[in-house]
Amino acid sequence: MVNVFIDNKSGAPIYDQIYTQIKEQIINGTLQEDDPLPSIRNLAKDLRISVVTTKRAYDELEKEGFIYTIAAKGCFVAAKNVELLRETNLKKIEEYIEQIARLAVSCNLTKKEILEMFDYIMEE
Secondary structure (H helix, E strand, O other): OOOOOOOOOOOOOHHHHHHHHHHHHHHOOOOOOOOEOOOHHHHHHHHOOOHHHHHHHHHHHHHOOOEEEEOOOEEEEOOOOHHHHHHHHHHHHHHHHHHHHHHHHHOOOOHHHHHHHHHHHHHO
16 A cells, blocks of 8 residues: 655655655565556545646656556556665665765764764664
């Protein structure tokens, strides 16, 4: 079952919120291979948004290999592409590392201190 919540205060485009939430549910296993997604019309109706917006999110998910469409049947969760998931997670990790690096500079932390913090966290 897909759970999508639109945050009008977020500043992120609505199609991107849909795309991101469905993608995360596929990656974390909430949505399994071959699970059906709500129809574009039904999701748009439930979220009280344009069908065009929902279609854009689904098109992006399909383009990136997270879902597939069967004519007259609907959209379904695609088989997990392990390499694609790994790449997605690597990108996320790089973004976090960049944030850590910026924060470290603002606090005058050394690389050694950051690595010590990381080692401590990994031991837990």
